[in-house]
Amino acid sequence: MEQKKFKFDISAKDIRSFAVQRAIFLVFIGLIIMIHIYSVVFRGGQPFFSWSNLINILNMSSTRIIIAMGMGGVLITAGVDLSCGRQVGLAAVISASLLQSLTYSRRMYPDLAELPLIVPIIIAMLVCGVFGFINGWITAKLKIPAFIATLGSMVAVWGACSLYFDRPPYGAQPIGGLDSRFSTLGSNSIRYLEGHGLVLGPNPPGFSGEMWKFPINYIVIIALLVTVFIYILYNKTTYGKNIYAIGGNPEAARVSGVNVERTLMVVYTLAAMLYGLGGTLEAARTGGATNNYGTGYELDAIAACVVGGVSNMGGIGTVPGIVIGVLLFSVINYGLTFINMSPYWQQIVKGAIIIVAVALDIRKYLKKR
Numbered sequence: 001m002e003q004k005k006f007k008f009d010i011s012a013k014d015i016r017s018f019a020v021q022r023a024i025f026l027v028f029i030g031l032i033i034m035i036h037i038y039s040v041v042f043r044g045g046q047p048f049f050s051w052s053n054l055i056n057i058l059n060m061s062s063t064r065i066i067i068a069m070g071m072g073g074v075l076i077t078a079g080v081d082l083s084c085g086r087q088v089g090l091a092a093v094i095s096a097s098l099l100q101s102l103t104y105s106r107r108m109y110p111d112l113a114e115l116p117l118i119v120p121i122i123i124a125m126l127v128c129g130v131f132g133f134i135n136g137w138i139t140a141k142l143k144i145p146a147f148i149a150t151l152g153s154m155v156a157v158w159g160a161c162s163l164y165f166d167r168p169p170y171g172a173q174p175i176g177g178l179d180s181r182f183s184t185l186g187s188n189s190i191r192y193l194e195g196h197g198l199v200l201g202p203n204p205p206g207f208s209g210e211m212w213k214f215p216i217n218y219i220v221i222i223a224l225l226v227t228v229f230i231y232i233l234y235n236k237t238t239y240g241k242n243i244y245a246i247g248g249n250p251e252a253a254r255v256s257g258v259n260v261e262r263t264l265m266v267v268y269t270l271a272a273m274l275y276g277l278g279g280t281l282e283a284a285r286t287g288g289a290t291n292n293y294g295t296g297y298e299l300d301a302i303a304a305c306v307v308g309g310v311s312n313m314g315g316i317g318t319v320p321g322i323v324i325g326v327l328l329f330s331v332i333n334y335g336l337t338f339i340n341m342s343p344y345w346q347q348i349v350k351g352a353i354i355i356v357a358v359a360l361d362i363r364k365y366l367k368k369r
Contacts, residue, residue: 028331028353032331036049059187060333070273075247075317081271082150082298091277093161094127095280099182133265135149154298186219189213191211246314279294
């Protein structure tokens with residue numbers, strides 16, 4: 001019986017093509033390995049790769065994933081949303097101001113009754129959705145480039161957030177004293193408490209017994225649900241097909257019967273609502289908010305999407321790629337902090353990564369033309 005021989009014919013061109021297509025991932029892997037080696041050698045054998053660090057990275061990444069899902073849709077249509085970070089901050093301030101503990105002495109609304117947890121979250125998302133709709137309307141109807149439209153929106157949103165934040169009687173003071181339900185949503189998970197069984201909300205007052213905690217926080221679960229929803233939306237619906245068509249060639253999409261203007265308005269509105277959800281959960285995770293929350297989040301979201309394979313030229317991008325991009329950036333951010341690198345050097349590293357990612361994306365795009 002004749003045996004089949006398997007022949008591997010890999011040329012230098014194939015290797016070079018593979019490296020170019022995945023260069024940014026190779027750079028990230030190299031950086032992560034260097035961080036791990038540095039932490040082991042210079043931090044007394046303390047490894048970077050550990051279960052606790054993984055959980056911390058997942059918790060830290062959850063809100064960024066939600067925000068990047070919104071930005072990803074905008075980028076796929078060959079747009080951009082520079083107001084993202086300021087909308088995150090606006091949502092954080094609104095939700096935190098409406099979910100302060102009744103016993104907190106410096107409440108923004110002293111006479112406000114305790115609201116159901118979902119109500120302030122929906123309010124924050126809707127407020128951001130209004131700004132997103134305006135962005136989409138200006139871009140689609142007035143034909144103003146998204147960069148200019150959202151740049152103006154970024155300034156306006158920050159002004160509106162600052163006006164709301166700097167209110168009497170306490171003025172521009174950080175919003176703290178959050179309701180325990182809200183804090184639990186952002187920094188806790190399902191727990192088994194001795195004598196109480198499974199607990200979803202805050203711990204009973206004065207509880208000091210044994211506790212088992214599910215390692216994955218609620219915000220990670222919410223991020224997973226949002227990711228599944230966006231995946232289905234992009235891959236299984238007409239809306240998803242339309243945004244890819246618009247990003248590839250808006251005129252061809254229009255000729256094919258796609259309502260380009262309406263689709264763009266929906267894209268920017270949905271993106272803003274996701275920023276609102278991400279900002280709300282970020283306030284819950286960190287335990288407070290100020291009008292400076294969200295600064296630079298738009299750049300992180302854009303960079304994570306591009307690293308994850310979303311083309312800044314439009315028409316290309318996947319939901320799993322966006323998730324991978326966010327996780328890679330989070331690992332680098334956490335890793336550089338883990339080895340005590342100066343925040344200023346961290347900004348330089350992140351900036352270099354963004355430039356490399358965009359340069360590689362453009363190079364791949366030009367090769368396909």
